[in-house]
Amino acid sequence: MVGVSDGPAGFQAIREANLGIVLRTIRQTAPCSRAVVAASTGLTKATVSSLVADLIDRGLVCETGLVTERRVGRPGMLLTIDGSTLVAIGLEVNVDYIAVSAVDLLEREVLSRHVEFDASSAGPEACAARLREVLLEVAADPLLRDRPLVGASTAVPALIDAPAGTVTNAPNLGWRDFPLRERLTALLAGSPLEGLPLLVDNDANLGAVAEYRGGHLARTLDLVYLTGEVGIGAGVLMNGELLRGASGFAGEVGHIPLLGNGPLCACGRRGCLESLAGMDTILRRAVPELVPEGPVRGSGLGELVAETARRAEAGDAAALAALRTAGTWLGRAVATLVNLLNPSAVVLGGYFVPLAPWLLPPCRAAAAAHSFAPDGGGCRIEPSALGLSAAARGGAMALIDALDTGALPLPPATAA
Amino acid sequence: MVGVSDGPAGFQAIREANLGIVLRTIRQTAPCSRAVVAASTGLTKATVSSLVADLIDRGLVCETGLVTERRVGRPGMLLTIDGSTLVAIGLEVNVDYIAVSAVDLLEREVLSRHVEFDASSAGPEACAARLREVLLEVAADPLLRDRPLVGASTAVPALIDAPAGTVTNAPNLGWRDFPLRERLTALLAGSPLEGLPLLVDNDANLGAVAEYRGGHLARTLDLVYLTGEVGIGAGVLMNGELLRGASGFAGEVGHIPLLGNGPLCACGRRGCLESLAGMDTILRRAVPELVPEGPVRGSGLGELVAETARRAEAGDAAALAALRTAGTWLGRAVATLVNLLNPSAVVLGGYFVPLAPWLLPPCRAAAAAHSFAPDGGGCRIEPSALGLSAAARGGAMALIDALDTGALPLPPATAA
Numbered sequence: 001m002v003g004v005s006d007g008p009a010g011f012q013a014i015r016e017a018n019l020g021i022v023l024r025t026i027r028q029t030a031p032c033s034r035a036v037v038a039a040s041t042g043l044t045k046a047t048v049s050s051l052v053a054d055l056i057d058r059g060l061v062c063e064t065g066l067v068t069e070r071r072v073g074r075p076g077m078l079l080t081i082d083g084s085t086l087v088a089i090g091l092e093v094n095v096d097y098i099a100v101s102a103v104d105l106l107e108r109e110v111l112s113r114h115v116e117f118d119a120s121s122a123g124p125e126a127c128a129a130r131l132r133e134v135l136l137e138v139a140a141d142p143l144l145r146d147r148p149l150v151g152a153s154t155a156v157p158a159l160i161d162a163p164a165g166t167v168t169n170a171p172n173l174g175w176r177d178f179p180l181r182e183r184l185t186a187l188l189a190g191s192p193l194e195g196l197p198l199l200v201d202n203d204a205n206l207g208a209v210a211e212y213r214g215g216h217l218a219r220t221l222d223l224v225y226l227t228g229e230v231g232i233g234a235g236v237l238m239n240g241e242l243l244r245g246a247s248g249f250a251g252e253v254g255h256i257p258l259l260g261n262g263p264l265c266a267c268g269r270r271g272c273l274e275s276l277a278g279m280d281t282i283l284r285r286a287v288p289e290l291v292p293e294g295p296v297r298g299s300g301l302g303e304l305v306a307e308t309a310r311r312a313e314a315g316d317a318a319a320l321a322a323l324r325t326a327g328t329w330l331g332r333a334v335a336t337l338v339n340l341l342n343p344s345a346v347v348l349g350g351y352f353v354p355l356a357p358w359l360l361p362p363c364r365a366a367a368a369a370h371s372f373a374p375d376g377g378g379c380r381i382e383p384s385a386l387g388l389s390a391a392a393r394g395g396a397m398a399l400i401d402a403l404d405t406g407a408l409p410l411p412p413a414t415a416a
Numbered sequence: 417m418v419g420v421s422d423g424p425a426g427f428q429a430i431r432e433a434n435l436g437i438v439l440r441t442i443r444q445t446a447p448c449s450r451a452v453v454a455a456s457t458g459l460t461k462a463t464v465s466s467l468v469a470d471l472i473d474r475g476l477v478c479e480t481g482l483v484t485e486r487r488v489g490r491p492g493m494l495l496t497i498d499g500s501t502l503v504a505i506g507l508e509v510n511v512d513y514i515a516v517s518a519v520d521l522l523e524r525e526v527l528s529r530h531v532e533f534d535a536s537s538a539g540p541e542a543c544a545a546r547l548r549e550v551l552l553e554v555a556a557d558p559l560l561r562d563r564p565l566v567g568a569s570t571a572v573p574a575l576i577d578a579p580a581g582t583v584t585n586a587p588n589l590g591w592r593d594f595p596l597r598e599r600l601t602a603l604l605a606g607s608p609l610e611g612l613p614l615l616v617d618n619d620a621n622l623g624a625v626a627e628y629r630g631g632h633l634a635r636t637l638d639l640v641y642l643t644g645e646v647g648i649g650a651g652v653l654m655n656g657e658l659l660r661g662a663s664g665f666a667g668e669v670g671h672i673p674l675l676g677n678g679p680l681c682a683c684g685r686r687g688c689l690e691s692l693a694g695m696d697t698i699l700r701r702a703v704p705e706l707v708p709e710g711p712v713r714g715s716g717l718g719e720l721v722a723e724t725a726r727r728a729e730a731g732d733a734a735a736l737a738a739l740r741t742a743g744t745w746l747g748r749a750v751a752t753l754v755n756l757l758n759p760s761a762v763v764l765g766g767y768f769v770p771l772a773p774w775l776l777p778p779c780r781a782a783a784a785a786h787s788f789a790p791d792g793g794g795c796r797i798e799p800s801a802l803g804l805s806a807a808a809r810g811g812a813m814a815l816i817d818a819l820d821t822g823a824l825p826l827p828p829a830t831a832a
Contacts, residue, residue, distance in 0.1 A: 159788070336752060
């Protein structure tokens with residue numbers, strides 16, 4: 001599993017890696033006995049017993065009852081993941097809100113918050129300060145207060161340098177080259193969350209993780225998740241793995257060029273998908289008298305989307321035309337995804353969900369018309385069931401997954 | 417490496433798999449001793465010695481000299497791949513030619529042929545018959561005559577059901593649901609090549625394999641190869657693995673919709689990349705008086721491409737305009753690839769290569785203009801150095817690779 005190295009540092013690294021391996025094995029096969037874990041991992045029973053004792057001390061694993069099969073020797077206890085202790089927190093910053101989701105080791109959501117926040121007007125420094133506040137409030141919430149935290153993840157609609165935790169370019173927030181993880185780490189110094197592991201990733205990538213691990217198309221190996229915000233991003237899972245590309249910048253479906261001399265996009269180009277089917281464009285056409293001059297920003301976005309849905313429901317011509325046009329462009333983009341990637345499913349997320357009854361028919365028609373493979377290569381186009389917290393929840397799930405692979409420091413054993 | 421199963425069938429399967437593992441290890445570390453192979457694979461020295469003896473008998477491995485390092489015991493012989501025996505043959509059918517490439521175990525090309533053939537007029541049955549003839553001729557060539565064949569691969573510009581060996585849809589050949597492998601297998605019955613393992617795959621996928629294994633951008637992990645024929649296909653390697661999608665239909669870049677109400681494409685849609693930048697469109701505009709009515713087909717295509725290059729060289733306005741327009745559309749398609757996949761390199765193959773001096777500048781400019789990531793995410797756009805035999809060579813290389821992974825029957829030991 002891990003190369004043997006001499007000295008105590010090497011020994012500790014192997015033990016941490018083996019803790020992750022045992023944790024993952026128990027997650028996959030629970031309830032299971034120590035003997036089954038030993039057989040599955042190739043570790044000796046003595047090593048497994050020692051590692052399991054450590055995982056129980058750390059609140060990751062618990063015993064759940066006696067093995068019932070008849071066997072030689074005294075009966076062993078069955079092991080399972082302890083969903084009652086550790087949690088991971090996921091945050092998402094978007095143009096008009098901060099979403100929060102906390103997930104336990106069984107990937108059950110134990111807390112969810114939607115905080116209205118005008119992130120694009122606030123700028124990156126004020127937003128980092130607000131993220132710190134939200135994080136401290138959530139950690140102190142009675143639902144989480146006594147539970148150790150695995151870490152916190154922040155999803156941003158942006159090109160992200162994930163290893164560095166830097167936001168390279170977020171056109172709809174107006175941020176460039178902002179070292180978000182570094183700033184959050186500094187802001188949390190001296191607080192109860194000092195030293196908490198922090199991840200930063202693209203919102204569409206984390207939305208795709210949430211769909212894959214817990215959406216209604218869960219375990220669909222070749223899946224694309226589309227964020228439906230002012231921006232449109234794609235999280236692409238191929239064979240169950242996130243497709244990140246050579247420098248981590250894959251999935252920028254919002255900026256594929258669809259129309260020569262089309263409308264101006266926030267990125268400065270013309271005719272990008274986002275300028276044709278993003279929320280800004282949809283709302284400006286659907287509820288024109290409610291949308292101020294300049295880009296749609298701030299915390300009224302959700303209300304404008306709801307008003308658009310109400311008008312479409314009532315048969316308002318402008319709202320219906322706006323949704324039909326946007327749905328058709330979205331379908332051409334989906335056809336591009338189908339032709340290039342041949343996914344089993346494309347999931348529409350975010351604000352696309354409440355508008356799906358009107359977006360989906362023209363979207364599906366255009367996608368079918370422009371897909372080369374027969375029957376769109378079998379691709380389904382469905383609305384997400386995860387709502388606006390998908391990326392937040394996916395980030396929390398990614399932290400739990402990192403725990404299994406030993407990629408994060410495991411929480412130390414508590415002095416029981 | 418392989419799960420232990422009881423009975424002789426299981427033992428044989430394990431031995432075949434271990435032969436592949438030892439072969440791959442020797443390929444990666446040659447020249448190397450048996451001891452190094454044992455240490456790298458975890459197999460015992462006795463097992464390695466027995467497997468190596470078998471590989472030497474089969475003509476896959478040879479001894480190359482004494483280990484020179486001082487060590488205890490008698491010196492061992494160094495092992496290396498035997499490039500002098502086995503070969504794999506790759507064929508490519510395209511609209512106007514059949515290309516052939518034979519590759520040895522060291523992936524050196526030992527034979528290359530270009531056969532003019534009007535595959536679209538001939539239809540699939542006559543084409544299969546011609547492929548049989550070409551295969552038998554090549555196998556009987558003095559360069560290959562006494563060398564055992566690993567198998568033969570056929571690349572087709574089409575949606576391919578690779579596991580079944582069926583051509584699902586080849587619009588530029590006019591084939592639909594043609595069971596090519598089954599037909600070739602039947603046609604080879606009774607010939608010296610009866611029972612030869614046959615693969616069928618998409619031409620762009622196999623072109624990407626050739627670029628990855630032997631092109632001037634070899635070992636670029638995130639690479640897209642674009643075929644430049646009447647059709648345009650993409651072979652996408654992400655992290656060194658072919659991206660095939662849920663049903664094997666990924667990479668159909670030729671049919672991404674780029675222009676609403678654009679020109680009619682061979683697939684029946686309008687405004688596909690192929691209808692804007694495929695050879696048919698380029699030639700019709702560049703050398704209009706030489707192109708007959710109806711689609712450009714048949715074996716004169718290479719000559720028309722050469723004439724286009726001559727006219728562009730001489731400053732002919734129509735030729736230059738045709739290439740500038742096609743290059744710009746190609747650049748928009750490359751920007752779409754960059755935004756969605758973030759590759760390190762896009763390689764232009766086939767007939768794009770002789771036209772690259774005029775296609776590349778507008779292509780690079782449009783790609784940069786429409787890429788969201790700074791500096792196109794670092795993506796290089798380069799002509800292929802492999803010419804029209806790239807897909808044929810890639811198919812032969814894929815067969816050699818399959819040998820390493822134990823996926824093909826290894827050739828039986830010859831009675832020496």
